[in-house]
Amino acid sequence: MAKAAKNAISPTRQENYPEWYQQVIKAADLAENSPVRGCMVIKPWGWAIWENMQRVLDRMFKETGHENAYFPLFIPLSFLQKEADHVEGFAKECAVVTHHRLEPGPDGLLRPAPSSLLEEPLIVRPTSETIIGSLYAQWVQSYRDLPILINQWANVVRWEMRTRLFLRTTEFLWQEGHTAHATAEEAQAETDKMLGVYATFAEEYMAMPVIRGEKTAGERFPGAVSTFAIEAMMQDRKALQAGTSHFLGQNFSKAQQIKFQDQNGTEQFAWTTSWGVSTRLVGGLIMTHSDDDGLILPPRLAPKHIVMLPIYRSAEERGPVLEYVNSLKRELEDQKYDGEPVRVIIDDRDLRGGEKNWHHVKRGVPLRAEVGPRDIADNAVFLSRRDTGEKQKMSRADLVQTIDTLLADIQTGLFERALKMREAHTQEINTLDDFRAYFTPQNAKDPEIHGGFALCHWHDDPAVDELLKELKVTIRCIPLDAPQEAGKCVITGKPSARRVLFAKAY
Amino acid sequence: MAKAAKNAISPTRQENYPEWYQQVIKAADLAENSPVRGCMVIKPWGWAIWENMQRVLDRMFKETGHENAYFPLFIPLSFLQKEADHVEGFAKECAVVTHHRLEPGPDGLLRPAPSSLLEEPLIVRPTSETIIGSLYAQWVQSYRDLPILINQWANVVRWEMRTRLFLRTTEFLWQEGHTAHATAEEAQAETDKMLGVYATFAEEYMAMPVIRGEKTAGERFPGAVSTFAIEAMMQDRKALQAGTSHFLGQNFSKAQQIKFQDQNGTEQFAWTTSWGVSTRLVGGLIMTHSDDDGLILPPRLAPKHIVMLPIYRSAEERGPVLEYVNSLKRELEDQKYDGEPVRVIIDDRDLRGGEKNWHHVKRGVPLRAEVGPRDIADNAVFLSRRDTGEKQKMSRADLVQTIDTLLADIQTGLFERALKMREAHTQEINTLDDFRAYFTPQNAKDPEIHGGFALCHWHDDPAVDELLKELKVTIRCIPLDAPQEAGKCVITGKPSARRVLFAKAY
The missing domain is CATH 3.40.50.800 (Anticodon-binding domain)
Structure with a gap:
């Protein structure tokens, strides 16, 4: 296109990427902030994109043997507390229901009726492992009851202090798969399979190339044995975690007593997984393809x-x-x-x-x-x-x-353009000086513009975490396809067996 | 079928209808109570029925010009308070969020962190007129912005003391349409149209015959000018309100300041409607068709x-x-x-x-x-x-x-069977003695077995309400097709212009 001198979106990506993102959403009428702190309104055009995402994902889940069900919005506080890491991870961002009635106060205005104080507070689900686990514990008696392969489409709430439309909101919409299996191998295979479903969806439908990898211990889902994710590069070269699949081992089955009799009549704890993607994907879609004239939609998901x-x-x-x-x-x-x-x-x-x-x-x-x-x-x-x-x-x-x-052709072209972009901004980095330079903003005007993705050797060590914090860089994942390769940690010089992916991230 | 001596469901409908209902749900594995008070778990087979209902209704809404969107789960307390009747109607059954963080208390157990007390409590939406109205007020400036025709699929919470799977639960799933129009006529036409959509869905998909009618003042939606409903007869001859469509006049637009400039440049308040059906429909489906061997599904909605x-x-x-x-x-x-x-x-x-x-x-x-x-x-x-x-x-x-x-043939047969059932148990009743007899249980063993639907003359009067309360009978609606017919109120003898529908109800 012979570009008009003036673009439809102001500022441009170059001028101010975060603000450009907000303006693209506004210009396309996808969503807006609501009067309720941190909660967004998804408007019809934005909803139609999410609806298309849901339709495709739902079909993929069913094709891989899953059924949908629906579990309660509320979780009794005591349930959350059963898995120590889990509650630790979510306690700081919970919406807590404490009363069930309003009545006029002394000033005539409504207030929560003191006499309706709940004996046990209810948490608006931030995720449903604990409540679903408590039900699976009732449903599972024998190995014949396994596997349980269930997904739910739901809203969840995590009280966020800084929110951004689609990317981080207090209430968001997602699907959460929760499965229970008789063996660790089956649960691990399920975890892998769903990561694969997400990667296929991201690449073939969203036209958004992703790197599949395992999260390091510090980035794991609270309560998981291992967490796998797909990571995509946005046009500001930052990473977006676009979907996660967790191998929960027996942590939640022990906390929730999901037990079964195996074929030998021995009681065993089940092995569970969970996996989810959310309305955050819409944010990823916007940031992957859109330009200074606004939104660009891959045809497979375009309303x-x-x-x-x-x-x-x-x-x-x-x-x-x-x-x-x-x-x-x-x-x-x-x-x-x-x-x-x-x-x-x-x-x-x-x-x-x-x-x-x-x-x-x-x-x-x-x-x-x-x-x-x-x-x-x-x-x-x-x-x-x-x-x-x-x-x-x-x-x-x-x-x-x-x-x-x-x-x-448009669908393929968008994928290829995004892939090229990622490849142009992904480097192997081997020295600390280079690493610093790569992640240091090139000028004060563009504090977020930096090198992009870095593949570097890494040795788990507190010194690493300190430097990453300073540079606002995170380890995105240990890519699944990273070859074994002896090397030295780019930060500490300690021995490393393979490269991991470093990036600034949403 | 040469009936087996023993039925699959015990008790039978005859023996104990409410318990039969629970047992049908259990035997078909549709849903169960959760550990969270009043909240149900919808299991895969039950969900698949709801999913089919959603799919058909969603198509019907789109064919009638509506778009989907999504609005926040939470409503600030002050919003609810803006419409006096509305808040009066919902204040007694609200889940109130008061804190946004948990922390260990003196006993080491988690509790809502006192420092995270919200300045303004948030209500988990019992319905969304107020929050959606506040957004429409921003979206609407001119007559050109009207009509707004939006639906949302969502969960809502009404704190219920006595719950029954699908029919009455603290959290339930529904769709709520919210529209805004430039004229009263358009809003009234929308109200009628959506009542028609619900009636068509109930009869042609659920194979459940319904009576369309207007609710009397006492049964109106809190804040509505008029409420219309579809009412169906269950096999215990009780009525189930299966869907409602509300003409809200300018009540909510005044409370929320939904104003627009008309073609003459004069500022006007918009005219709004809302309409909804919920997972309660699954309960209606079960009670309309099922028999003493369990669930019977109309093919159009069968998974x-x-x-x-x-x-x-x-x-x-x-x-x-x-x-x-x-x-x-x-x-x-x-x-x-x-x-x-x-x-x-x-x-x-x-x-x-x-x-x-x-x-x-x-x-x-x-x-x-x-x-x-x-x-x-x-x-x-x-x-x-x-x-x-x-x-x-x-x-x-x-x-x-x-x-x-x-x-x-099965689909048609089910509808006809249900219609015949309703017709066999619907009567015009003209004397108070007959009215009493009709609604008085025939024996102590079957307290719920009574005549069924009664079409009677009625004059709005406190004496009527008193007797109805005693007999546990309600006015279901003023049927839209009820002919003008001079008569005398069956209870008070006062003048009446047409018959209304009396019944015991869920």
Whole structure:
């Protein structure tokens, strides 16, 4: 696209990335802050993206043998307390329900009725291992009752002090899978399988390349034996943890008494896992693809694939133009992309053409087709691609016949562009000086601009944690595909067996 | 079906209807009480029914021009207080969040950290008019911003003292539509339209006949100008309110300041509506159709349409039988019912045939096909219908060719059976003696068995309310199709213009 001198989003990514992110969300009308501290409102266009994510993930979970169920929003305080690490991890950010009735106080205003004080406070679930575990303990008697493979779609609350739309909010929406197995091997295989599902979803649907890896001890889920994650690079070169899969060993089954009789009649504790992705994925999607003109959506998750923009100057022109776009819409909807009918909208609002066009640019619709009397005369449309900005007159027949490959091409192109970006900003770093330089902002104006991902040798040591804290860098993961390679920790010089991934992160 | 001497569910409906209801849920493994007071766990089979309900309703909402969005779980106390009737209606059953952190108390056990006391308590939403209204107030400036037609799928909490699975639980799942319009007429039309959507869903999908009507003042939603509902008769002749649609007038727009400039530049308050159905519908579905052998599901909402039960006595027989059922499954899945592929499962668990068969009877699968070596020899199956108990040998080709009409027949049959039941237990009643007799339990053993629905003349008067309270009867609604008919109130003898619907209710 011959870029307009002025971009639709101000500031640009270069000028102020965090602010650009907020403005993209605003311009695309995806979400906004609510009057309730830290809680967001997901608006229809943002919700439609999440709905598409849910639909695909739900299908993938079912294809891998899982069923959905629903568990209570509230967790009795004593349940949370049963797993020591777990409660330690969540106690500082809990919404606590203490009363169940309101009544007028001395000033006439409502207040929690003192007589309705709960004997035991209830916690609004920050995650559901403990409450679900207590139920599995009742459901499981024998090895025949295993495995239990259940997922739930739910809202959770973690009281956050600094929030950012989609990325970190007090209430967020997610799915949490909770499984119980007879053996450690099965539970480990489940953990791996779901990490794989997440990676496939991120790469093939979100067009967001990810690195699969294991978290180091300090970054584990509270109560887990091991935590695996997918990590993606955003356009500011920071990492976003986009999904986690936890091998919980017998920690929660011991805390919750999930026991079964094995084939020999011996009582055993079950092995459990949990795994989740959240509305944070929408934030990742935005930051991976969008540009200084707003949102860019990968077609497989776009609520609409193509918008038709009728152009006419008079009432006489209007009739034929609308007839044309309506019949073209039906023809396109008869085509399939990704196994589903192509999703088409017509925008015939009474707005100036430029304004309308930018509206859909900012909302990230993959294709825009302008149709005026001259296009009709040529039996064509004037087509614009959101990803590349490419514009061309295209015959109606070509559009109908090639829309699926066009959309597939956009999907692939977005993935490749993101992958290239990540590769350009990923380095092996071997000295402390280089490491410091890599993560030190290049100028005060762009405090967040730094090298990107660093693959370095590492030896677990308090000295490492100290320096990382200073540089605001974290170990994202031990990549699963990292080869065994003898080396020395980039920070301490102590021996290391393989490189791990360092990055600044959301 | 030649009924077995013993039924699968004990007690029977006749013996103890409320307990029968609990046992049907247990036998079908739909849900159970959780360790959290009043909150239920929806198990996979129950969830799959709700998921089907959601899918159909969501489609109907979208077809009527609505979009989904998501609003915060929490409502600041001051918001709730803005509409006087509204807060009055919900203050007594609120879960109140007062703290946002836990810390160890003097006894070492966790407690809400006193220093984390919220300045303003948050209410877990019992319904979202106030929080959504406050956002609409920001979104609406001009008549061009109207109408707003939004729905959300969410969990809500109303602290209930006496709970019953699906019918009344402290946390429940629902959808709540919230719309804002420029004129009273439009808002009233929306209220009517959504009542119509609910009625269509109830009758055509749940196969549950409903009466549409307006609620009397005493039964209105707190803060509404008028409330409309669909009411269904359960098999114990009690009424279940299955969905409500509220015309809120300008009450909430005044409380929340939802104002807009009309076409003349004059500031106006918007006119709003809200409407909802909940997981209570699953309870209604159970009580409308199920029998003394357990759940009966209308095919349009059944998670599975047909279960294949392979029967074999030896390893040699097993191979061919499984091959046959697998190929038949594929063939059936290529057929469509209600616009979607037929949903088939094979149950090849290592259980006795009788046990397996009853398992699916109790879970309400519409069709069961037993397949043994002799059926294969005849290229047939032994088919049982859950609704009528009818059993017959059917050729494989017939089954494949007729499964859609078979399922459609079951769907229609269930609706007709329920309608006949309701008609048999609905009467016009004209004297107070008859009214008393109709609603007085016929014997002490069946305190709930009474006449059913009564259509009677009614004049709003405190004396009426008193008698109704004594008899535990409520006015369900003023049916929309009730003809104008001069008469005298069945209780007070005062003048009345048309009959209203009286019933005992859930």
